[in-house]
Amino acid sequence: MKKTLVSFHNFSYKYNSQESPTLTDINLEIHAGEKLLIAGPSGSGKSTLGYCINGLIPNAFKGEISGSIRVAGADTRTMSLFDLSKIVGTVLQDTDAQFIGLTVGEDIAFSLENDGVALPEMKKRVHLAAARVGMEAFVDQSPHELSGGQKQRVSMAGVLVDPVNILLFDEPLANLDPAAGRQTMQLIDRIQRESGLTVVIIEHRLEEVLEVSPDRIVVLADGRIVADAEPDELLSTDVLLRNGIREPLYLSALKRAGVDVVPDLHPSDLGLLKIDLVREPLKRWFDQNVPSVKASQGKTILALDHVSFHYTTGTEVLRDVSISVRRGERVAIVGKNGAGKSTLTKLICGLEHPRSGTLAFYGRNMEEWTIKERSAHIGLVMQDPNQMISQQMIFDEVALGLRIRGTDPDEMRSRVYETLKICGLYPFRNWPVSALSFGQKKRVTIASILVLRPEIIILDEPTAGQDYRHYTEIMNFLDQLNGRGMTVIMITHDMHLMLEYTDRAIVMADGLKIADELPARLLSDQEMAAQASLRTTSLFRLAGRAGFPDPAAFVEHFILSEKEERSHHENADANLY
Amino acid sequence: MKMRMLTFIDRPTPIHKMTGASKLICFLLWSIIGMSTYDTWVLIFMLVTGLAVFAVSRIKFQEISFVLIFILIFLLLNDLAIYGFSPEQGVQIYGTRHVILRLPGSYSLTLEQLFYELNISLKYFSMIPFALLFIVTTQPSEFAASLNKIGVSYRISYAVAITLRYIPDIQRDYQEIAQAQQARGIDLSKKARIGIRIKNAAAIVLPLIFSSLGRIETISNGMELRGFGKKKMRTWYSARTFAKRDYLGIAFSAAVLVLSLTIMLVRGSRYYNPFQ
Known part of the structure; x- marks a missing residue:
């Protein structure tokens, strides 16, 4: 019998700010040396469960607790966050915000600094920890010189400098491209095998986590544990599908x-x-036989012709890129971070201007068009809805673009209502935006663009941070719009998205367009997939x-x-x- | 980002190599001199030294121009306000009255007043280079370590450092939000009327506040999870031991302070008076 490290006993938790409990009646044991995956859709309480293990509950978030949690034999209510942090090392989802230090070394050292460890020993331990995650060559680098995957490694090292027993990962794949995600999983697996640490991974992207061959998968839904089984057994049931997790x-x-x-x-x-x-x-x-889908035969709506771009200082971000998109097409733009994808959208929307080459909309050169003029034809939806929403009420948010254009109030109202209906937000029209979930907010931002009736909609990572249910909802919704003739361009890391919801994938690497292919073909080409930081x-x-x-x-x-x-x-x- | 304000600019120069703590001590010493004396010669000497040190640090003018212009505007306002409230200050101090331009009431422009205000401006100018240099040549975490070293609580020191640390991130957020709003047709360019522009700017500020608040929560959770605030003392990874150049810098600053004080004592006044 293995030693039990964490045990939840009839545990329930309700945040003070919420009406109903987030976790209900949790009974769970985590054993020493185990690899455990906690899966569940958004809002299932899986992050909250993580907070209970690392002590943010009850130390940082206040709420009502019943039942108990024991970590390494002691009730967490009797332990300070600091005591717990010596046992449980947490790697947060947002690696940017977790990167506190100004250099890799300093960030790894953070917890040693707080412990008052003397400088010579600190340096020694930092180097050891950096070596364990393969970052020893980067100790003096600053965070913005690192990729997302590298930042995550640094976060891991920052936790491994202490002799922790449990490594807790909160959605480690959320901000990574598929190739980096895979490397992270391999690293977690290696560290676990070398050290025998207990690893708890909270994640809804199951397929990728299976790569570390977890010993057990716990599925949460609505704050309750609905399954707790070995992977082989769990995958033989329909628990995943029923609970909105992608198999x-x-x-x-x-x-x-x-x-x-x-x-x-x-x-x-x-x-x-x-x-x-x-x-x-x-x-x-x-x-x-399955019926094949015809490719769009529409007119060319958007054409980039030999476009190059560089910022006032520095190297070329885009080099001689030519792309043409037909009306009604769904196009994915993929590639590593920094490959020039977002610059491409900035050029299309007129936020930046090309150094050479032309952009044309239905054959008309857009050079003289202002951002505002372009926005009537081309809508841009950013990745983070919180960066777009500026009004408190849903109606006002969606109406904003029309109001600025001085649209007649009656027409404005009817257009906003119509858009809200299409987006399934009509029942919420008089709600404050803050009452919505992340996925719903995303829809509000899409609605606020749709109301302007653009002919092309560009979405940056439309499904980032969404579980499978919301993902399917958003994508089906976009598909419907596409069915009405809207041209959809998506920037994404998500292979499933690209495979299932786009007709064509454009691959960017180092400012060059290196491929323009059917998504399925692209993902079958190992070399190309590697260059785009995707994976087959x-x-x-x-x-x-x-x-x-x-x-x-x-x-x-x-x-x-x-x-x-x-x-x-x-x-x-x-x-x- | 074109407009980067008061962030660390890394260059391999002796000024950058000095430890944060010694730079802070030097800066404090220069501030004491600058605040205590009105001696034109001492102030000019400080200004020249400041500019020389600035040249050594290889910080370019345009990298700090925004802040500098900001300070200059305040300086100008300050000069005007002094003239507005006490136009006879210079006459009182220097004891003579050379009128250049006759104006109603007590607002006649005197050479003494001009000279006095010149000295006030010089005081600012003599300290600005050091203040800016300290900020832009010190890595934020070393900045925190040095504040901590001279006795400021490490929580406060770290709060300062982390603010500086995340300024570029918030500037990037701002940029992204601004672009998203513009892509919706919200005009932030100079073409829109100023009233509308101010109203439109609100469309950026609100999301910026929310995204920053979210960031703060994540950061503070991350810090607590790694034991920040556990003990009364903490050590600093970026702490460095004093080298010769640090002692030299402090010694030089201290010497100037002693010199300035001596001049004051010998003359029996804080002012250099060219009118007598």
């Missing part, structure tokens, strides 16, 4: 092929999956293991059948209204 893509493919997923198949690890048992059904399914999907690997000669065709087959399935659902939904 691994290869698993969806197996199910689609009619395979009965049982623990004996080893569904949690694609490398161990008993492929011989599923090859036949997969093949049969692959051979079925698990579908591709599944096809490889099953020995199919054309894995890309298999991926496309899956996407098409997903799309067909979705359109069935949409029709069913439409019939409801």
Whole structure:
């Protein structure tokens, strides 16, 4: 029997600021040396559960507690946050905000500084910790010289300088591109194996976390534990789907092929999956015909012709980029951070001007157009809705753009109502924005752009920070708009999004356009995927293991059948209204 | 970002290499001199030294121009206010009265008043280079360490440092929010009328406040989780031991202070009087 490190006993918690409890009746034991994944949709209370383990509850957030939590044998209510921080090391979601020091070394040293450790010993321990996460060459770098993945490593080292027993990760994948996310998972796995630490990962992106082969998965929904099982067992149930968590893509493919997923198949690890048992059904399914989708034949709505750009100082951010987008197309722009993706949108919206080359809208050169003039045709939705929302009431927020343009009040009202209806926000029209969830806020920002009736909508990471349910909602909604002829351009790291909801992917790397392809093709090309800091999907690997000669065709087959399935659902939904 | 204000600018110069603590001590010494004396020669000497040190630090003028212009405007206002409230101050101090321009009431412009206000301005100018240099050549965390070293509580020191640390982040937020609002058609350019522009600026300030508040909460949680505030004392990773140049700098500053005080004692006045 392994030693129990953390135990929740009939634990419930209610924030003082909230009406109903966030966690209800939690009974959970975490054993020494275990790798535990806590999954759940947004608002399920999974972050709160993390706060209970690291002591932010009850120390920083006030609320009502019943039941008890013991960490390393002691009740957390009798322990200070500092005592607990020596046992539980937390790596927060927002690596930018967690990066307190001005250099890597200083940030790693932060907790040692607070402990009053003398300088020579501090330096020694900082170097050791940096080496454990492979950052020893970066000790004197400042945070803005690092990538998101590197910042996360520094956060990890900052926790590992102390002899902690538990490493707690709060959504470690949230701000990382797929390649960096994978590296993070591998690093966590390595550190765990070397040190035997207990690792708790809170995350809703299940497929990526499976890479560290967790010992156990706990699923939370509405503040209760709805499943607590080994991965193989859990994946053989429908708990994930019922609770709005996305199952691994290869698993969806197996199910689609009619395979009965049982623990004996080893569904949690694609490398161990008993492929011989599923090859036949997969093949049969692959051979079925699915209707293919026609590519958009619309007129060219947006054309970038040999566009180059650089800021007043420094190197070229965009080099000789030519892109054309047809009306009604859905285009993904992908690539590493700093590859020039956001600069591209800034140029399109007129926030920056190209040094050379032209941008045209329906063949008309946009050079002389002001930002405001462009905004009538091209709408931009930023990643973080909190950076866009400036009004307190939902109606006012959506109406803002029209009000500025001096639209007639009656027309304004009818247009705002119409948009709110399309966005499913009409019932909330007189609510304050602050009462909405993150996903709903995102919709408000989309509505505030749609109301201006742009012909192109550009979205920066439309699904970042959203769980699968909200993700599906937002994307289906965008798909409907697309069905009405709206051209959609999305900047994203999300491979699923690109695969399922776009017709074409443009890959940027170091300011150059390096590919312009069908998404499924792109993700089947290992080299290209690596350059774009994406990774090939698990579908591709599944096809490889099953020995199919054309894995890309298999991926496309899956996407098409997903799309067909979705359109069935949409029709069913439409019939409801 | 074009307008970066008062953030650390890293260059390999002797000024940057001095420890934060010694720079702070030097700055305090120069401030005492600047505040205590009105001696034109001493002030000119300080100004020249300040400019020389500035040149050594290789900080470019345009990197601090915004703040400098801000200070100059206040200085001008200050000079006008002194003239407005006590136009005879110079005459009182220097004991003579050379009128240049006859104006109603007591507002006649005198050479003494001009000279007095020149001295006031010189006082500012003699201290500005050191104040700015201390801020832009000291890494924020070393800045905090040095405040802590001269006896300021480390919580307060760190609060100062972290403010400086996150100024660039908040400036970036501002930029992004401004662009998002402009892309919605909110005109922030000079084309819009000033009234409308002020109203439109509110569309940026509100999201900026919320995003900053969110950031503050995350940072303070992160800091507490790593034991900030646990003990009465803390050590500093960026702390450095004094080198020769630190002692030299402090010794030089102290010597100027002694010299200035001696001049005051010998003359029996804080003012240099060219009128007698």
